Amino acid sequence: MFILVLFGYKQYKVFTIDVLGNTLLDCIWTQAIKEITKLLTAKDEQHQKDQKTAQQKISSNEKRISAINQQLQEEGLLEAPTGKKDDKKGAKPPPQKKGKDAPPSNPLEAEKLELQKDTEKQQEYVTKYTDKLNKIKVAQEKFKDLNEKYHNDQLVIELCDKTGERKFVKTKLDGIANTFLSDKGTYILAYLQAPVTPDEEEQLMALEFEGYLARTVDEDIGAVEEPLLQLQPKKDDKKKKGKK
Numbered sequence: 001m002f003i004l005v006l007f008g009y010k011q012y013k014v015f016t017i018d019v020l021g022n023t024l025l026d027c028i029w030t031q032a033i034k035e036i037t038k039l040l041t042a043k044d045e046q047h048q049k050d051q052k053t054a055q056q057k058i059s060s061n062e063k064r065i066s067a068i069n070q071q072l073q074e075e076g077l078l079e080a081p082t083g084k085k086d087d088k089k090g091a092k093p094p095p096q097k098k099g100k101d102a103p104p105s106n107p108l109e110a111e112k113l114e115l116q117k118d119t120e121k122q123q124e125y126v127t128k129y130t131d132k133l134n135k136i137k138v139a140q141e142k143f144k145d146l147n148e149k150y151h152n153d154q155l156v157i158e159l160c161d162k163t164g165e166r167k168f169v170k171t172k173l174d175g176i177a178n179t180f181l182s183d184k185g186t187y188i189l190a191y192l193q194a195p196v197t198p199d200e201e202e203q204l205m206a207l208e209f210e211g212y213l214a215r216t217v218d219e220d221i222g223a224v225e226e227p228l229l230q231l232q233p234k235k236d237d238k239k240k241k242g243k244k
Helices: 021-074 107-151 235-243
Strands: 002-007 011-016 157-160 185-193 203-206
Touching: 002 021, 011 021, 021 107, 021 157, 021 185
Parallel strands: 002 185
Antiparallel strands: 002 011, 157 185, 185 203
């Protein structure tokens, strides 16, 4: 008998449930933390490579733009950096565009324009990858902290379905898991987050991280975050909304 457990970002593992609940839960947690850590590390390395590639493209573009400017100056189509025109050559005015969005008629000017556009795009990549890398570090610290709390018996973990319906496995750890978990069932690995203030209740949190950390910048286009848990509002919350 087996179950499918979801965690992290689009990650899952199959576990047998013909074992004690305590053994199963410990195995699920250990494997999930291991897989999440592995994926975040791999994405961190990949993002660094992609960021470096973007930086190299920026450097290459800037060198080519500089060479184009030099050539345009020699042809008298561009003012020298000093702002003074070359009187001997007689600087020619740049080609006029026939339309608002018409490309430059000079091939060098056209190439320069494309390089400038690509440079802006690569600079955006560098900025976005910097943000991803910073957030990955935060996520890694979060999971490290959760793992320490778990091993110090300071964290209650849970299995539930997408709506947040809990199996209350903590009360069944001494029994065989197949007596309270369904064969071929799909469960989400979650944990209980302690309330910040006395007025708050503990919250059920999926052991996951946002897909933004795992995707490339290009993959972010049109992407929609889909959390593992789709908690249903409590009855009290529904009443409050109805009164407003």
